[in-house]
Amino acid sequence: MKIVYFGSPDFAVLPLQKLIEAGHEILGVVTQPDRKKGRSQELCPTPVKEFAVKNGLQVFQPEKVNLPEEIDAILALGAELFVTVAFGQLLKPELLYGTKFGAINLHASLLPKYRGAAPIHYALWKGEKITGVTTMYMNEGMDTGDMIYKAEYEILPEDNTEKLYEKLAVIGAGLLCKTVEDIGKGVAPRIPQDNSEASYATLLKKEHEIINWQQTAKEIFNHIRGFNSWPVAYTLCDGKRLKIWEAVAIDEKASAAAGEVLGFDNLGVKVCCGDGSVLLLQTVQPEGKGRMKASDWARGKQLTKGIQLG
């Protein structure tokens, strides 16, 4: 199959690699322009671009993929199918329907749930037990096209967003290859989405990062792991940021204010949450410092019982 691949972040690298290994011909790779990153504001290529360059693929980095000249250039490659994986821009009809087989997308949720930009973050954050990946034909909407295949994944207690990204990339890459193959054979199904079941994983915002200690320990646990390893949930201690990388809800009850430190030991720092539930902070990161065990932080700070977080 002659394919033009649209993708940007790490998640989109493995699916591209698997398509190549499956023998498909990648005529070009479209990815986001290099962006400024880090403290020194250096321009950085997307992971997909790095991979594409390393493999000698032709790379396109349009600021706006829907400009007429960009559309013409991409269509001129002569692809039979467009494949998108976390590309970051919506495609206009000229691109969506401009090839023999159309355009398909690999999405990291079980559609129609969690359409949008951050499906993996939301699945964990909202406490889902099951999530997965879906392949679909694209249309003008945001992840609203007809579905082709799904693969489910049961979320484990130790999963966080970073780990789930890696796992779903593996599952998704396999599902995508099967999807492309079946499209070629003309046997891929078209399953319309039930819009009444749809939900959206909108872009994460700054105010989503701060922990609300009024929530139960279980809810905060899901918040924290859903935000690991990016953008990382935090609370305030002495007016400074304290990122919480890892924590678990423990089977204890306390009668204290939400956000009050109950004490600490070698396992971590216990904090009272909503309904008297208790969260054990395990890995934290104070402003200007590296990531450390919560117990180390507490010892160095000579943390005392009763300190209020948040």
Next chain:
RNA sequence: CGCGGGGUAGAGCAGUUGGCAGCUCGUCGGGCUCAUAACCCGGAGGUCGUGGGUUCAAGUCCCUCCCCCGCAA
């Protein structure tokens, strides 16, 4: 030169107006205990990031450079 915090024992930190380098944890040895992530006693472990400077004396004051990190993008 976007703003800011920081580099002191294996880990996390303190170190006041320059004057013998400390705390908690870990580690090693011993003790207590049915037992312990518990408790008691004892020990080891540091060129205070680098290179200069000021001083009788620098972790501490001045300058150089390197490295780590928070915010912002």
